[in-house]
Amino acid sequence: xxxxxxxxxxxxxxxxxxxxxxxxxTSLLHLQEIGSLxxxxxxxxxxxxxxxxxxxxxSSGTGALVYNGQRHVLASGDCVFIxxxxxxxxxxxxxxxxxxxxxxxxxNLNSIYAKYLERGGQPCFHPGNLHxxxxxxxxxxxxxxxxxxxxxxxxxxxxxxLLTLLMEKSWHKNSSQVSSTKQNLISVQEYLDENxxxxxxxxxxxxxxxxxxxxLTRVFKQQFGLSVxxxxxxxxxxxxxxxxxxxxxxxxxxxxxxxxxELYYFSRTFKKVEGISPSEYRRMW
Numbered sequence: 001x002x003x004x005x006x007x008x009x010x011x012x013x014x015x016x017x018x019x020x021x022x023x024x025x026t027s028l029l030h031l032q033e034i035g036s037l038x039x040x041x042x043x044x045x046x047x048x049x050x051x052x053x054x055x056x057x058x059s060s061g062t063g064a065l066v067y068n069g070q071r072h073v074l075a076s077g078d079c080v081f082i083x084x085x086x087x088x089x090x091x092x093x094x095x096x097x098x099x100x101x102x103x104x105x106x107x108n109l110n111s112i113y114a115k116y117l118e119r120g121g122q123p124c125f126h127p128g129n130l131h132x133x134x135x136x137x138x139x140x141x142x143x144x145x146x147x148x149x150x151x152x153x154x155x156x157x158x159x160x161x162l163l164t165l166l167m168e169k170s171w172h173k174n175s176s177q178v179s180s181t182k183q184n185l186i187s188v189q190e191y192l193d194e195n196x197x198x199x200x201x202x203x204x205x206x207x208x209x210x211x212x213x214x215x216l217t218r219v220f221k222q223q224f225g226l227s228v229x230x231x232x233x234x235x236x237x238x239x240x241x242x243x244x245x246x247x248x249x250x251x252x253x254x255x256x257x258x259x260x261x262e263l264y265y266f267s268r269t270f271k272k273v274e275g276i277s278p279s280e281y282r283r284m285w
Contacts, residue, residue, distance in 0.1 A: 237274070
């Protein structure tokens with residue numbers, strides 16, 4: 001694996017161009033390239049139609065990213081996560097920047113990135129604490145440069161952790177309005193967790209927590225990845241599964257206890273979610 005330092009007029013860089021196995025390409029999140037650079041002169045790099053996703057950390061200096069028609073000014077401690085199939089460019093300023101980057105891909109990354117955006121994720125963000133991202137970059141670089149015979153699986157594990165961390169950081173915490181909204185959402189979530197057996201409507205939640213119901217619908221899904229109704233259904237189904245496995249209650253009484261009404265509706269809803277009826281689930285487990 002060639003990890004030699006590259007000295008150029010524009011940058012000094014160290015990178016690994018990685019070739020994953022066929023199995024990794026078809027079945028796993030896989031690494032394409034990882035590296036770090038220190039700019040030597042102000043310059044612009046442009047890309048488009050690249051089948052890849054790019055994550056990078058600005059480790060020092062300042063610069064800018066142009067993506068989706070918007071210009072983002074970047075400084076040390078900022079992170080970028082973008083879909084490289086779209087045209088983009090990045091440039092260092094006179095305060096020459098240093099970057100650490102990861103190019104990676106996977107067959108399910110398009111839908112994961114869509115979920116990232118849906119939750120409020122941005123192309124550029126400032127996480128406050130870079131330790132988790134730095135550690136993952138270091139781990140990936142070490143694995144990619146190793147001769148570990150299961151390194152594709154180890155890379156998959158680290159890239160999954162990177163995506164998890166990106167999802168975690170995708171909710172913006174830098175405004176008092178967002179922080180207040182998030183606290184309200186946590187209160188809504190706790191109310192649903194404790195009152196799932198009751199009939200609950202969006203209108204009731206909006207009135208109880210003094211939130212416009214359309215705004216509640218949008219920001220709840222951004223924060224938790226599910227609509228209010230689907231979150232409530234998930235809680236009810238999970239509790240029903242627990243009662244089916246560990247009690248002798250009738251299927252009908254379980255449906256009523258979990259807030260899913262009469263037997264027919266409960267059975268139909270349970271099968272739609274789990275693929276089998278409540279009785280079949282009980283026999284299986």
